[in-house]
Amino acid sequence: MLALVVAMVCGLVVGPTSIGTWRVVGDVFSHVGIGHSTLTGLQSTIIWQLRAPRMVLGLLAGAMLAVAGGTYQGVFRNPLADPYLLGVAAGAGLGATVAIVDVGNGLTTPTWTPLLAFGGAMAAVACTWVIGGKGLRSNAATLILAGVAVSALLTSAQTFLQQQSSANSITHVYLWLLGSLASADWQSVLLVVPYVALCILICVLSGRALDAMSVGEDESRSLGVRVRQVRLIVIAASSLGTAAIVSAVGLIGFVGIIVPHIVRLLVGTSYRRILPISVIFGAAFLVLCDTLARTVVAPSELPLGVVTAVIGAPVFVVILSLRRGSVR
């Protein structure tokens, strides 16, 4: 919780225009009727129209990706599962590439990018679900393999499109693939909030079911868990939420896989604890990463996906070595 507050304050305070921490905090309190703000109009605009929506979108994205990753790891009982496992990333990547590459032809406008990314992501997961035997008769491994196949196909289609397009649009596609919160505004926040809040809630509530499913599919069914329904609901929720986030911020890697692992190391293997705490850690982690992304080389920005990987990869390696032999 403390980490979350620290991250939120950092998200608001740190930036190219230096505004004192306490003045920002004072301004926040003044909005709820405590004390008076000492900020100028311009400073207030920077805080409330630039940094705040960006921070909120970062919180949502971090929380959603982390909880979706944790949920996938639980439902597939696979430590390598991440939110992009079933084709969300490849589908969104292809959708966004179509939109970006096509801009010059006049059929689509830049506003189509999130729409096509979202549609591509959902279509890819639906394909995986159908190919994987609708997840009803198949087991988790079949679904993962179907996801691998769908991802490979869509990624190759995307690569082909990129190869056929201009250098300029390749750069755009590439930047999109690395993820960024730079375009965040209140409108994009409002657009994803309903989906993401609902999906996070469903994921967090699935903790007890995922704990029960850790004894395997047949055994948990014999204990009264409706494994297929649980799987359908949590995969739908994780994928929908992830697709919404990806459409708004692009493909941010590593959050979905490392945050649940860090949390597992700290609080044990029960998903009843892992999932809610992943929401908090994921949110804090991504906002801190974004703060770094926009300050380290200011006034330009590092791609967010690079920062999460640069911080995430070493942490992941440390965890792996600490948990050697007992990673589940």
Next chain:
Amino acid sequence: MSWVDVNHVSVKAGATTLLSDVSLGIEPGTWCTIIGPNGAGKTTLVEAIAGLRRVAAGTVQIAGQSISALNERERARLVALVPQHPQVPAGMTVRDYVSLGRLAFHGVLRSPNTEDRRVVDTVLERLSLVDFAPRDVTTLSGGERQRMVLARSLAQSTMVIVLDEPTTGLDLRHQMELLELLKKEVADCGLTIIATLHDLTLAGQFADRLVLLDHGVVVIDGASRDVVRSSALSEHYGMNLRVIDVNGSDVIVPVRH
């Protein structure tokens, strides 16, 4: 109709028939052990009774309710399963593991209530697992682990428990102890037990009734004492078996040609 009624059940896997027209009626409070050579269909039958296998033909009914018509949660309140190779998830405490048996009552969205916790406490005590309750499930020995799995199935408070080779991997003493525990539960709570066992001596000594399965078909079905003495037993196991009476208990031994 019997308490557990397996009625002309066939189970197929692709083109292979695993069980063919199997019928069994098991009365409440009895222990029925299914024996047979490897590949006879014992596990399939047990899974079909627990509702985990789709049957190609026939029905399984428990207490008058058709197993295939129930959802998982309803089924879990009628019949509990002790699988041959239970999965023990690292990081889970013994108490949490046994509490999984109460899931069918409180559901996956609610916490266990006072009654659920009381049942778990009682079961832990009955199976002498109280001291193990806070331990990680992976730290238990084979015998303790199997007792814990049994505790989980007892926590389900069902009238029927099916066990698939519950003594796998246990030494002789622990095999006997586990089966004695189970026998006590049958006597105290009127449980109905359907188990598969490889050890014919133990099968004969603990069960009221033995069912010999071979190639998915019921070959012999009768009182334990009669079945172990049947010449068909040697025939279906493809070896020479002899029954020796040791102080009134039947001991079945293979004889080398």
